Amino acid sequence: MSLAQILIIGSNRTIMETIERLINKNGIWEATIAFTNDEALRELNSTNFKLVLLGAGIEKETQLIETLSQLYPALPVVTHYGGGSGLLYAEIYQVLMPG
Amino acid sequence: MAQTVLHKANTRGVADHGWLKSYQSFSFAGYYNPDRVNFGALRVLNDDIVTGGMGFGEHPHDNMEIISIPLEGELQHKDSMGNTATIKAGEIQVMSAGTGIFHSEYNSDKNNPAKFLQIWLFPNQRNVTPRYDQILLENQTKRNEFIQILSPDKDDEGVWIYQNAWFNLAYFDTNYSQTYQLHQQGNGVYIFVLKGQITVNGQLLETRDGFGVWEIDSLDIKAVVDAEFLLMEVPMEF
Numbered sequence: 001m002s003l004a005q006i007l008i009i010g011s012n013r014t015i016m017e018t019i020e021r022l023i024n025k026n027g028i029w030e031a032t033i034a035f036t037n038d039e040a041l042r043e044l045n046s047t048n049f050k051l052v053l054l055g056a057g058i059e060k061e062t063q064l065i066e067t068l069s070q071l072y073p074a075l076p077v078v079t080h081y082g083g084g085s086g087l088l089y090a091e092i093y094q095v096l097m098p099g
Numbered sequence: 100m101a102q103t104v105l106h107k108a109n110t111r112g113v114a115d116h117g118w119l120k121s122y123q124s125f126s127f128a129g130y131y132n133p134d135r136v137n138f139g140a141l142r143v144l145n146d147d148i149v150t151g152g153m154g155f156g157e158h159p160h161d162n163m164e165i166i167s168i169p170l171e172g173e174l175q176h177k178d179s180m181g182n183t184a185t186i187k188a189g190e191i192q193v194m195s196a197g198t199g200i201f202h203s204e205y206n207s208d209k210n211n212p213a214k215f216l217q218i219w220l221f222p223n224q225r226n227v228t229p230r231y232d233q234i235l236l237e238n239q240t241k242r243n244e245f246i247q248i249l250s251p252d253k254d255d256e257g258v259w260i261y262q263n264a265w266f267n268l269a270y271f272d273t274n275y276s277q278t279y280q281l282h283q284q285g286n287g288v289y290i291f292v293l294k295g296q297i298t299v300n301g302q303l304l305e306t307r308d309g310f311g312v313w314e315i316d317s318l319d320i321k322a323v324v325d326a327e328f329l330l331m332e333v334p335m336e337f
Contacts, residue, residue: 010161015199018158018159056162056198056199056225056226057161057198058226061225061226081221082219083160083161083163083199084158085158085159085160085163086128087142087143087163089128089131090126090127090131093133094133094136
């Protein structure tokens with residue numbers, strides 16, 4: 001079974017690596033990190049992501065959300081809170097495992 | 100018309116890691132219940148017991164208002180902002196995680212467990228500069244009144260956070276009753292009973308039950324027996 005691809009965007013390297021590790025640990029998801037908006041758009045151009053998670057410290061976050069909704073209207077974009085904490089799985093479950 | 104949600108104590112999520120036993124009113128980590136994700140801006144209410152000498156190693160947080168209320172024992176806190184502190188029963192600790200912080204928490208008493216409430220609220224601003232504070236709750240021995248321990252106002256009683264929320268602790272004697280007036284339209288109230296029994300608008304609540312009420316201006320609370328409870332007023336939309 002192929003892994004569901006999740007793009008995580010944020011500027012704090014240690015926090016992003018924590019989020020990546022927690023997502024990959026689940027076994028059915030695979031995370032890719034983008035530290036900048038440009039990196040995120042490049043990744044989206046090359047991979048079929050199921051979900052985008054917005055972490056902390058993103059520059060022009062509102063503008064990025066608007067761009068994503070225009071370019072990828074069917075792609076769920078979730079604002080992540082907590083920094084790779086106990087909330088992470090629930091945020092993903094709510095989108096990828098509805099009901 | 101008032102809307103309500105009742106979370107009986109024995110229906111909470113439970114995580115037992117040996118050194119940590121955590122009773123979770125809302126979905127957290129391995130506990131996921133789509134019907135229990137949050138109550139408005141209130142996202143986490145964990146009722147935690149940490150074994151003596153054990154604790155949470157260094158871990159990150161961002162964009163969350165994190166409030167700890169020790170109920171028994173003490174926790175040693177250390178964070179990436181350079182704060183080193185011990186927090187014990189009778190105090191309250193707050194962290195605005197904002198752009199990101201790292202911290203650890205240990206029960207420094209090897210012989211006794213530390214019991215505390217871990218409460219997280221969604222902030223009303225993202226990516227704020229992280230901050231830490233802790234205070235002694237000087238009025239917490241007062242009985243039969245609401246004791247404010249948290250607000251959005253730096254100059255008001257208790258700690259402050261980046262959210263239009265107000266927390267009160269209360270210790271009511273048997274049969275004492277009082278009405279709580281909400282501060283802000285659109286807010287709801289989540290009441291968590293620490294000990295005893297109370298009624299909230301007629302709904303009976305027992306130890307460790309949680310009860311959320313919204314679309315209201317006030318609440319009538321009565322102690323059935325001597326009771327201690329935490330009242331959390333939070334925005335339902337944020």
